[in-house]
Amino acid sequence: MSKLIMLRHGQSLWNAANRFTGWVDVPLSERGRAEATIASCKIRDAGLTVDVCFTSMLIRAMETAIVVMTECDEIRQGKIPIVQHATDDPNWHGWNKYYSDPDKEIPIFPTPALDERYYGELQGLNKAETAEKYGKEQVHIWRRSFSEKPPGGESLEDTMHRSVPFFRDRILAHLKQGDDVLIAAHGNSLRSIIMYLDELSPDEVVKLELATGVPIVYDIDAEGQVVTKQILDS
Numbered sequence: 001m002s003k004l005i006m007l008r009h010g011q012s013l014w015n016a017a018n019r020f021t022g023w024v025d026v027p028l029s030e031r032g033r034a035e036a037t038i039a040s041c042k043i044r045d046a047g048l049t050v051d052v053c054f055t056s057m058l059i060r061a062m063e064t065a066i067v068v069m070t071e072c073d074e075i076r077q078g079k080i081p082i083v084q085h086a087t088d089d090p091n092w093h094g095w096n097k098y099y100s101d102p103d104k105e106i107p108i109f110p111t112p113a114l115d116e117r118y119y120g121e122l123q124g125l126n127k128a129e130t131a132e133k134y135g136k137e138q139v140h141i142w143r144r145s146f147s148e149k150p151p152g153g154e155s156l157e158d159t160m161h162r163s164v165p166f167f168r169d170r171i172l173a174h175l176k177q178g179d180d181v182l183i184a185a186h187g188n189s190l191r192s193i194i195m196y197l198d199e200l201s202p203d204e205v206v207k208l209e210l211a212t213g214v215p216i217v218y219d220i221d222a223e224g225q226v227v228t229k230q231i232l233d234s
């Protein structure tokens with residue numbers, strides 16, 4: 001049985017300011033880094049370790065992954081987490097040219113497939129002011145419905161079309177072979193994967209809210225099926 005730990009990044013500076021963020025690359029707040037540290041301790045205290053880590057390309061998810069993987073040493077079992085950048089980037093050479101033993105490393109794979117949903121024309125706007133302008137109900141539909149897109153942005157369904165194929169092709173492959181996996185990502189990219197894992201309907205996913213910095217732990221069997229789910233929220 002493998003463990004899948006899903007973690008929404010800690011509070012960002014725009015979460016704190018109640019602004020739509022989407023693909024804007026805003027870092028964690030002081031509280032967000034503390035939340036990531038607490039998440040690391042919860043993962044350690046639950047006796048969990050990590051063999052492979054996936055994050056989005058956005059700094060708030062990467063910061064969270066790095067804090068989790070380095071704050072409580074037990075999680076990395078004496079191994080070194082190393083970020084695995086894309087090999088086809090013409091401006092970036094050398095990161096994978098070194099002497100090392102792969103058994104002593106934990107690869108961290110950043111991927112755009114796990115980025116937050118693109119919030120289009122809402123990016124940067126204050127959420128409360130936007131609700132006053134367009135109505136609470138309309139803004140709730142933009143934020144939480146499955147198929148409605150915010151103006152110029154992605155619906156959850158669009159996000160799912162990139163997150164779930166990546167999850168199935170890349171992440172489940174590790175889980176099926178027995179690796180324990182950490183995904184540090186975003187409210188909506190994780191909602192789309194949880195919708196898939198928990199077999200939620202479009203109506204059910206509207207009510208799914210993920211808190212920042214709270215680990216969600218799945219047991220996954222060798223066929224890639226969910227056996228149990230636990231939320232480490234206390």
Ligand SMILES: O=C(O)[C@@H](CO)OP(=O)(O)O
Nearest residue numbers: 019020021022116143187
């Ligand atoms: O602003 C965002 O990018 C997201 C997550 O913080 O917001 P929402 O909760 O509206 O999906």
